[in-house]
Amino acid sequence: MCRATTPATNPYNLSFRSLVARYLVNKAIVACQTRPPSGAPPALPEEKLDGRNPVPRKYSAGPALEDLPVCIIGAGVAGLYTAMVLDDFDIPYEIIEASDRHGGRVHTYHFETPEKPKFHNYYDVGAMRFPKIKIMDSVFELFKELDLYDDEKVIEYIMDAPGNIKLFNGQKVISGVSDDETDPFHVSVSNGGTVPDEYLEFTYVKDNGEILVGVAALLAEAYDPFKKKLVENFEEGWEYLMQFDSHSTRTYLGQVKSYPFSVIDWMETMDTSTLTYDLAFSETIIDSIDFDYPAGPNDPPGTITKWACVDGGTSVVTDRMVEKISGKISYNCRVTAIAMDDPTSDNPMMKISVQDHEEYEDKKYSHVIATAPLSCMRTMDLDQAGLDYAQNQALRTLGYGPSIKVAIKFKTRWWEQTSSPVMVGGVSSTDRPSRIVVYPSYSRKDPEDANGVLMASYCWTQDALRLGSLINGKGTDSEKALLDIIYRDLAKLHGEDPQWYKDQTVDYHAYDWYHNQYSMGAYASFGPGQFSNMYPELTKPAAKGNLHFIGEATSTHHAWIVGALESVDRGISEIFIKEQRADLIERHEKKWEQGEAEHGDTAKLQCLRGILGV
Numbered sequence: 078m079c080r081a082t083t084p085a086t087n088p089y090n091l092s093f094r095s096l097v098a099r100y101l102v103n104k105a106i107v108a109c110q111t112r113p114p115s116g117a118p119p120a121l122p123e124e125k126l127d128g129r130n131p132v133p134r135k136y137s138a139g140p141a142l143e144d145l146p147v148c149i150i151g152a153g154v155a156g157l158y159t160a161m162v163l164d165d166f167d168i169p170y171e172i173i174e175a176s177d178r179h180g181g182r183v184h185t186y187h188f189e190t191p192e193k194p195k196f197h198n199y200y201d202v203g204a205m206r207f208p209k210i211k212i213m214d215s216v217f218e219l220f221k222e223l224d225l226y227d228d229e230k231v232i233e234y235i236m237d238a239p240g241n242i243k244l245f246n247g248q249k250v251i252s253g254v255s256d257d258e259t260d261p262f263h264v265s266v267s268n269g270g271t272v273p274d275e276y277l278e279f280t281y282v283k284d285n286g287e288i289l290v291g292v293a294a295l296l297a298e299a300y301d302p303f304k305k306k307l308v309e310n311f312e313e314g315w316e317y318l319m320q321f322d323s324h325s326t327r328t329y330l331g332q333v334k335s336y337p338f339s340v341i342d343w344m345e346t347m348d349t350s351t352l353t354y355d356l357a358f359s360e361t362i363i364d365s366i367d368f369d370y371p372a373g374p375n376d377p378p379g380t381i382t383k384w385a386c387v388d389g390g391t392s393v394v395t396d397r398m399v400e401k402i403s404g405k406i407s408y409n410c411r412v413t414a415i416a417m418d419d420p421t422s423d424n425p426m427m428k429i430s431v432q433d434h435e436e437y438e439d440k441k442y443s444h445v446i447a448t449a450p451l452s453c454m455r456t457m458d459l460d461q462a463g464l465d466y467a468q469n470q471a472l473r474t475l476g477y478g479p480s481i482k483v484a485i486k487f488k489t490r491w492w493e494q495t496s497s498p499v500m501v502g503g504v505s506s507t508d509r510p511s512r513i514v515v516y517p518s519y520s521r522k523d524p525e526d527a528n529g530v531l532m533a534s535y536c537w538t539q540d541a542l543r544l545g546s547l548i549n550g551k552g553t554d555s556e557k558a559l560l561d562i563i564y565r566d567l568a569k570l571h572g573e574d575p576q577w578y579k580d581q582t583v584d585y586h587a588y589d590w591y592h593n594q595y596s597m598g599a600y601a602s603f604g605p606g607q608f609s610n611m612y613p614e615l616t617k618p619a620a621k622g623n624l625h626f627i628g629e630a631t632s633t634h635h636a637w638i639v640g641a642l643e644s645v646d647r648g649i650s651e652i653f654i655k656e657q658r659a660d661l662i663e664r665h666e667k668k669w670e671q672g673e674a675e676h677g678d679t680a681k682l683q684c685l686r687g688i689l690g691v
């Protein structure tokens with residue numbers, strides 16, 4: 078997850094990450110078209126295909142799409158959006174969901190409030206905020222389609238607020254009050270820390286004259302050469318970046334930039350969560366272009382991006398999606414296997430197995446859209462699903478990051494009322510175990526005496542793994558210990574005694590996404606080399622073109638709802654291409670061509686790779 082400043086000028090019609098994705102897919106296709114050294118014929122046609130025409134028919138016709146349902150595995154955003162699109166085309170489907178609720182990683186938890194009206198007694202355990210930048214357009218389009226604007230459900234999410242606190246190395250800095258010193262957290266050697274003094278004073282001047290100092294300057298110094306090259310000439314820039322594709326951010330900063338260990342450690346501490354710099358360097362650069370486009374000489378200094386959230390919690394979105402779709406969801410149905418009904422057929426129908434539901438054994442589907450996280454797909458028997466080696470490897474090795482959230486329902490909204498400073502929205506950050514405290518953006522209009530819910534800890538990576546090990550159920554000793562840690566951190570941030578926060582507590586809820594059996598992790602988190610190598614394999618279908626990997630992880634914008642939506646457009650395209658339905662392709666094309674997924678020739682050739690298994 079990234080913080081964002083509004084990109085200066087992005088000349089592409091699609092996000093930078095999608096440009097990269099299309100490039101990667103094209104390279105994979107060219108590799109399949111190139112005659113191997115053995116002299117065997119190339120598997121894919123060498124000529125370019127017209128995106129509108131059907132792929133060359135190399136397989137028998139199956140039942141019409143209208144006659145046999147599509148099986149959608151998972152009722153998260155991707156599964157529900159697939160259903161909405163299939164409804165538009167009058168194509169029948171069934172949604173099979175393992176858990177007892179829809180929404181998946183969209184999950185708003187509501188506290189019980191017997192004594193008072195509910196007000197904003199909830200928090201978003203999963204997705205909670207959306208930057209208002211071009212990349213996110215399809216999310217806001219969906220909000221429109223679901224009447225969320227008409228019903229005034231889309232409200233401001235406050236990302237930074239005056240009074241937000243930074244507490245590192247025991248030193249507190251309050252935003253807007255005491256944040257202009259060079260070494261406020263006493264990390265420099267001369268202040269008793271380990272960071273050589275010159276790095277704290279390191280400055281970097283952006284092309285538009287904006288001057289950065291310290292961590293921001295060191296990051297810009299490392300990232301900007303790549304970003305500028307990529308923006309000037311994508312192919313050359315990409316080839317240059319790929320020379321470092323096996324690097325993590327940490328190894329790049331250490332081995333290539335020669336930043337000392339203590340400097341990298343300090344940068345990571347201030348910039349993100351613990352050990353995030355072990356993830357792919359190239360991913361960081363790609364994200365950085367989309368969220369912080371390099372400023373040209375005439376660009377104004379980056380203005381701060383506005384963010385939005387949904388009043389009532391993000392589950393309002395998935396609830397409305399469920400209201401909108403015509404099909405029903407079969408809950409408590411864990412898919413345990415996906416298979417081709419006849420693996421020897423050149424165009425098999427699909428079948429699934431569902432734990433404790435034998436009735437599925439006799440069912441046949443035209444296609445399977447699998448939106449379950451790849452981590453969960455790994456638990457299914459896919460032996461008869463026709464995955465190739467690279468796809469199996471991707472399912473096994475793709476990283477899923479951990480994340481935890483702990484929300485506490487307090488008797489009063491003390492952070493908005495009596496705390497010094499008063500806090501309405503934004504986040505405080507610290508190197509203490511809680512790492513991030515998120516103040517609700519939405520409760521300020523609630524009655525003064527209403528309860529309030531504070532996201533008292535939001536962690537990723539190693540920070541999440543550690544606190545996550547304490548999340549073992551309400552009332553357990555470990556959760557008591559977890560709360561004590563959080564009370565201590567709140568006391569350090571806000572000044573009261575830990576016992577005061579304990580006495581103020583009405584209830585709490587702690588959630589660890591890695592120990593959620595239906596996600597087995599929070600979101601895809603690609604390690605060095607993984608995106609460039611795995612994306613082209615995950616975005617081609619298996620099972621001779623009838624099994625489609627959809628969902629957040631198989632998209633260009635993984636870890637965001639928008640990624641889940643984009644992957645659906647690709648999956649639907651794959652189905653229409655495979656079924657040679659020029660009529661449907663044309664109707665779908667407008668949306669698809671404007672979207673982030675591969676399009677035209679590329680999608681067709683990817684689909685062909687899937688059909689031919691190359």
Ligand SMILES: Cc1cc2nc3c(=O)[nH]c(=O)nc-3n(C[C@H](O)[C@H](O)[C@H](O)COP(=O)(O)OP(=O)(O)OC[C@H]3O[C@@H](n4cnc5c(N)ncnc54)[C@H](O)[C@@H]3O)c2cc1C
Binds near residue numbers: 156181202590628
């Ligand atoms: C902590 C956290 C914070 C986030 N913050 C944001 C944010 O602020 N903004 C944003 O845009 N995005 C955010 N995201 C990402 C966003 O939530 C996801 O990208 C998106 O919800 C994923 O949707 P999906 O449909 O791909 O997957 P999911 O929502 O995971 O849906 C998959 C479904 O498959 C089901 N399933 C699993 N196994 C099986 C099986 N064997 N059989 C049948 N069904 C199965 C699951 O129960 C689930 O319902 C966040 C995610 C997390 C975890």
